[in-house]
Amino acid sequence: MFLVFVQVIVVKYRIKVLIVDDSALMRKALREMIMTDEAFDVVGVARDGKDAIEKVKELKPDVITMDINMPEMDGLTSMQYILDDNPEIPVIIISSLTQDGALTTFEALALGAFDFVAKPSGTVSSNLYIVGREIIEKIKLAHKHANRKSLKKRVRTRSSFSETKASESREKSVAARNNELSKVVVIGVSTGGPGTLTEVLPMLQSDLKAALIVVQHMPPSFTSSFAKRLGKVCPFPFKEAEAGDVLTNGRGYLAPGGYQLLVHKAGRMLRLSTSPVTQFMPSVNVTMESVLRAYGGKNVVGVLMTGMGDDGADAMVKIREAGGVTIAEDESTAIVFGMPRAAIERGGAEIVVPSYRIADEIVRAVNHI
Structure with missing residues (x-):
């Protein structure tokens, strides 16, 4: 009897990446960086947008990195x-x-881009390796979530709340506002957040009986522009938070990049700090816990939406245990179901709903507690 041994070779699928950048230096740097991970195969590079369109037809990439x-x-x-x-x-x-x-x-994100990575030193960054791990992680996340939901469909279903309507709502809100503070809503969000926030904020009430704090993981040089963008769609005044700002009903504040946003122990005044040093600054956990210490759980609404990692999950548990209301985005709409999942698994999410229902739940929580 003869025994025949057949060797089966399993070929691991590699994520096909197309790099688009007009700089030869950047194309080379990105290729070398991405290829350090065996999960990837850089199938091609394109020198401009027109070249990219042709390369997509030819190479059928799984993920594209795109220069602007x-x-x-x-x-x-x-x-x-x-x-x-x-x-x-x-x-x-x-x-x-x-x-x-x-x-x-931000315009690209609104039109359907999955996410962004900021070059550390300008258009041509010789030190691109600084953000190498971030690029690799986001390519993997993009590929993982690409087939679960069409980003194009998500863009088309975003709120049609116009900037004109938002402006009208802000005028009414300013006229009706006083200096009281009833509740504080803290929204934590990361990857996929800019698009989701532009869906959720316009659906809030212009006379919201709470102050709103948004903590979005974002580089320091981006938050000022992002706050202005959110201010155009938010139905009440919204700004990048500054040290000395006073929390007031019907006003929104974006935590600035590179700092921790905290509430001063003596009252409603906001302060910025460079400590504690955390992976993301601002940190959702740090801001939520500061608000919780200042106002007690019954006066706080915690919200976690799309994002990788678990920032905010522990604070959501503490808010819920202290009697506050906690809301997490459901997996069906989350671009990246990391932060919300962590809150749910740890018991920190009392309410779990799709993104298009989060505003209603915030308003209900503010009016109820």
């Missing part, structure tokens, strides 16, 4: 063409840390 400022056709225009034909391909914007870069990045 390029000749021939910029990244924003190219992305729209690509997503129109291939809504299932996630695009990660590689943006410069400038005000113009921030504004264009």
Whole structure:
């Protein structure tokens, strides 16, 4: 009897990545960085937006990294063409840390980009390795969540609440506001947050009987522009928080990047601190716990939405145990079901709903407690 041994070789699938950047240095740096992880295969590079459209047709990538400022056709225009034909391909914007870069990045996110990574030192960053781990993690997340939900569909179903309506609501809100503070709502969000916030905030009441604090993981140079963007869609005044701001009903505050946003022990005044040092600054946990200490659980509503990791999950548990209301975004709408999942698994989420129901739950919680 002869025994025949058949060797079976299992080939692990590798995530196909297309790099789009007009700088040869950046294309080389990105390729070398991404290829350090055996999960990836850089199937090609494109020198501008027009070239990217052709390469997508030819190479069928799983994920695209897209520069914004390029000749021939910029990244924003190219992305729209690509997503129109291939809504299932996630695009990660590689943006410069400038005000113009921030504004264009937010526009890209609103049009369907999965997420962004900021270049550490301008359009051509020789020190791109600083954000290497972030790029690799976000490519993996983008691929993991790409087929679960079409980002194009998500963009089309976003709130149609116009900036004009938001402006009218703000005027009514200012006229009716006093200096009282009834409750404090703290929203924590990370990857996928900019688009989700532009869905949720417009659906809040203009006369919300609470102050709203938003903690979004974002580079320091981006939060000022992002606060202005949110201010255009929010039905009440919204700004980037500054030291000395006083929490007031019907006003919104965005935690600035690079600092921890805290409530002063003596009252409603906000303060900024460079400590404690955490992985993300601002940290959702740090801000939520500060608000909880200042006002007690019954006066706090904690909200966790899309984002990777578990920032905010422990604070949500503490808020719920102290008698506050806690709300987590459901997996059905979360771009990345990391932070909400952690809160749910630890028992920190009393209410779990899709993103389009979060505003109603916030209003209900504010009016009820």
